[in-house]
Amino acid sequence: MDSFEMSKIAGAVLAALLLIVGSNVIIGARTASSPGQPVNGYTLPTDTATAEAAQAAADPVKTAEAPALAAPAKDGAAPAPAKDAAAPAPAAGGFDAKAVVALLASAKADDGAAGFKKCAACHAVKKDAPSGAAPNLWGIVNRPKAAQADFAAKYSDAMKAKGGEWTYENLALFLHQPKGYIAGTKMAFAGIKDPAEIANVIAYLRTLADAPAPLPN
Ligand code: HEC
Incomplete structure (x- = not known):
């Protein structure tokens, strides 16, 4: 076996290692955000959200945006908190x-x-x-x-x-x-x-x- 063949094998082994490590990172990111598990402090209810969160986790820009995007939804879920509890209840x-x-x-x-x-x-x-x-x-x-x-x-x-x-x-x-x-x-x-x-x-x-x-x- 000459040195050229040796380096070919070494290259192949290296490539295989990279592939394994690389796919582990991807799999890791996906499983880390399975439903119900908190991701970046947010608990994700659905599978589609999971995919998005996995992306967000891999993308620092998106992750930074996430709280801002979540804010309006939060407001919608809790409408009109009473400003003054002593005031007579206003109509709907x-x-x-x-x-x-x-x-x-x-x-x-x-x-x-x-x-x-x-x-x-x-x-x-x-x-x-x-x-x-x-x-x-x-x-x-x-x-x-x-x-x-x-x-x-x-x-x-x-x-x-x-x-x-x-x-x-x-x-x-x-x-x-x-x-x-x-x-x-x-x-x-x-x-x-x-x-x-x-x-x-x-x-x-x-x-x-x-x-x-x-x-x-
Ligand atoms: C597109 C047509 C339309 C417009 C514009 C409209 N209304 Fe009416 N209004 C109706 C109809 C039709 C009824 C009957 C509704 C029913 O029977 O459910 C009605 C009913 C009413 C009634 C109840 C009447 C009764 O006899 O009990 C009031 C009061 C009234 N309208 C005021 C107004 C005022 C003030 C405006 C403007 C700010 C206005 N409406 C604009 C069509 C209109």
């Missing part, structure tokens, strides 16, 4: 209808009339005007729900079943999020986000009456 989504009612004393009906333009696409408001695609809203404040006579056959079952009158507070809840307040309503309107704008629109609705309802104290 953090919307406070009572705060809107409190704004009515200083709300501007004129601004509400401008804001009502998006409602006027569907709602008539003049006294005795026929209801079209939506119930006429003349006299809506404190009117029983689903009570507009010429719209009686068209109200959704959900609206008819809701019951009670359109108090300021109920109007605020409905206008903020129609489908949140009455799931199954036919009113195809997303809602108004700004509490001050809701108050203005309600202040305008209040003027649609021979004798406007008293403002809340």
Whole structure:
């Protein structure tokens, strides 16, 4: 056996060793992140996450990103921690209808009339005007729900079943999020986000009456 052959064998042995060591590293990385086992401080629930984590473990840039990526998911899992435990519980989504009612004393009906333009696409408001695609809203404040006579056959079952009158507070809840307040309503309107704008629109609705309802104290 000459030295050339010797070095060929030595090379082959070395290559085989490298292969074994190399695949051990890869296998090690994969098994280290099997489901349920913490990887970089994170417990991984699924197999797809495992593959990603194995990659992340091999890639320092990704690993550094991991906590930032996990943060929004954490926020979503624990929504709206109460800021002030002593405050009265706000409605779902953090919307406070009572705060809107409190704004009515200083709300501007004129601004509400401008804001009502998006409602006027569907709602008539003049006294005795026929209801079209939506119930006429003349006299809506404190009117029983689903009570507009010429719209009686068209109200959704959900609206008819809701019951009670359109108090300021109920109007605020409905206008903020129609489908949140009455799931199954036919009113195809997303809602108004700004509490001050809701108050203005309600202040305008209040003027649609021979004798406007008293403002809340
Ligand atoms: C796309 C058309 C549409 C728009 C825009 C719309 N509504 Fe309606 N609204 C309806 C329909 C339809 C109903 C009846 C819903 C039902 O029966 O479930 C309704 C019902 C109501 C009711 C209950 C009426 C009753 O007789 O009980 C109020 C109050 C109301 N809307 C106010 C508003 C206000 C204020 C706006 C604007 C911020 C608005 N709506 C925008 C279609 C609309």
